Amino acid sequence: MRKPCCDKQHTNKGAWSQQEDQKLVDYIQKHGEGCWRSLPQAAGLLRCGKSCRLRWRNYLRPDLKRDGFGEDEEDLIIRLHALLGNRWSLIAGRLPGRTDNEVKNYWNSHIRKKLDYSHRHVGFTRLRAEISAARSKNQANDPETFIDVNNQVVGFNGGKLEPTNDSSSGIYINLDLTLSIPSKNFESSDEN
DNA sequence: AACTCAGGCAACCGCAAAAGC
């Protein structure tokens, strides 16, 4: 039987107060990240470890961007989502200062709607077709499909998408994620 | 001004993978 992550009767839930944030930040600055299970008690917080970890990673980390998503970031998310699906942590990993939760929320509240409009966009359709071909090759367990994501070559290895140095053979797709599709085209495609 | 409703975001939950023993 799995133990619950914390004693829910003695933990706070809901929005974090400034005092709680400060305690968490102070503790992590002193002791570093990790040991989330024991952290709340050590930091004097009535929260479960998972809650502390989430709060730190999504909102308190000093390297987070707190401004809105730019067009280039949005384009990148669209391309990565076409490639990776709902692998939010992987997508967020390609966006410095962004979290998986932030990307996921942004996708669900903004981009998904936009894509409903843009699915007829020729360039985007072509991109999806290329990616779809690569993914179906992967489903056939063919390891020789490589995708260049911002100069990092990744390959399907045993069904997993992983960085690889071996791109000497097989299908090779350069997504060129440093360039952005003019996102205005997405919007305009349905408005005529 | 009051009410309703939809959108956006923060946070929680449960599961799976990884790590430790």
Add this chain to the structure above:
DNA sequence: TGCTTTTGCGGTTGCCTGAGT
């Protein structure tokens, strides 16, 4: 090697806010 514990991830929920009526 197998079991337990911890961490990470993705889906979902619930609250808050602003627009519309």
